[in-house]
Amino acid sequence: MPVSAELATFSDRLFVAAAGIYALAMIFHAVEFSAARAKVPVLVGAGAPDGAPEEGPVRSRPERFGRMAVAVTVLGAALQLASIATRGIAAERWPLGNMYEFISAISVAAVGTWLVVLRRSPAARSAGPFVLFPVLVLMALAGSVLYVPAGPVVPPLRSYWMSIHVSTICISSGLLVVAGVASLLFLLRRSGRLDGLAEKLPEADALDRLAYRITIVAFPLFTFAIITGAIWAEAAWGRFWGWDPKETVAFVSWVIYAAYLHARATAGWRTGRAAWVNVAGFATIVFNLFFINMVVAGLHSYAGVG
Structure with missing residues (x-):
């Protein structure tokens, strides 16, 4: 089977980019987690001048980091899915033929599961660092000792x-x-x-x-x-x-x-x-x-x- 070297290289770069983005998301989650008990300041319209619009709750800095972590995780999952798809196109086969590809697929499945959990239960976000850590460990192993160039199976x-x-x-x-x-x-x-x-x-x-x-x-x-x-x-x-x-x-x-x-x-x-x-x-x-x-x-x- 022919292998597109350029597309395979692009797939590898997407994989590395996804891992880096997951690491950034884990850092954002960790910032939120470290200040999980910080109080959220609230501005209400009761003390505002007459005629001034009431303002809703102001998100704390940790909460903003948590929300950024989720957004960044979505981006990482998209890049990893693109990495899997382009590797399959490059090798002209289903991209689950070796441990590198297998672990990459497990990782993105875990991340996708976590995003669904957060969609349904945002309060679970404080567990984010502990979910992304094993994903990063798996991806580090896949991208180093388990890496196999794209090719036939x-x-x-x-x-x-x-x-x-x-x-x-x-x-x-x-x-x-x-x-x-x-x-x-x-x-x-x-x-x-x-x-x-x-x-x-x-x-x-x-x-x-x-x-x-x-x-x-x-x-x-x-x-x-x-x-x-x-x-x-x-x-x-x-x-x-x-x-x-x-x-x-x-x-x-x-x-x-x-x-x-x-x-x-x-x-x-x-x-x-x-x-x-x-x-x-x-x-x-x-x-x-x-x-x-x-x-x-x-x-x-x-x-x-x-």
Whole structure:
């Protein structure tokens, strides 16, 4: 397959620009978070001269930084989506054929999830630095040690199932990143430790509900991804399931998330214990993403750095 070097280079530059913009957004979020308890000055018309128009609330400087953080994050997500699209056009294939592309897609899915959360619950904005930090870590790894130049993929990946299975895995994994961070913050908020930090986070109940609602959306997508992966495995390798390391850990993740949803709906488990189960599921997602893809040999080894 021909590769447009100029377009591939442009895609890489968009990726770097998106990472830089996310870093700026995280700084803006951190400024707002550091002054989360600052009082917001309010100007009211009661003390204004007769005939003067009443003025609404004046946003504090931290709040302005928070709003700028959201706007900058939207710009970063747009640039990252453009990076993924131009890489696919440059290589003339679906742009999810290696770890660099896979992590880029997971990152933008996590950022997109976070923007939807903020649209529905602006009060969650104080968690912004903690959501963007793992995204930046993922992008730093993808752009350095996991980077692969745009090019054709190995024969097992030349299937329309890649666009279905891998895309669904990326979207569900991005959702679960945000859910995992929410559960971790819930446990921190509820623990009573680091009071100066924890008290600036969203309320514990809000974080718990956020993790639960995101997981409810992510779990069916993750289930669908496992099913389509099995169908693809039958077409490529002649069997639906072979307990390959990646398949096994994905199944373990599925069981843990199913247990979390069950535990979250069970009286007596709706507090810290269910959140720990969700964190365990998040840990298996990270383990599968890095250790299984990069260290353990198996039928999915082609999904590694090469």
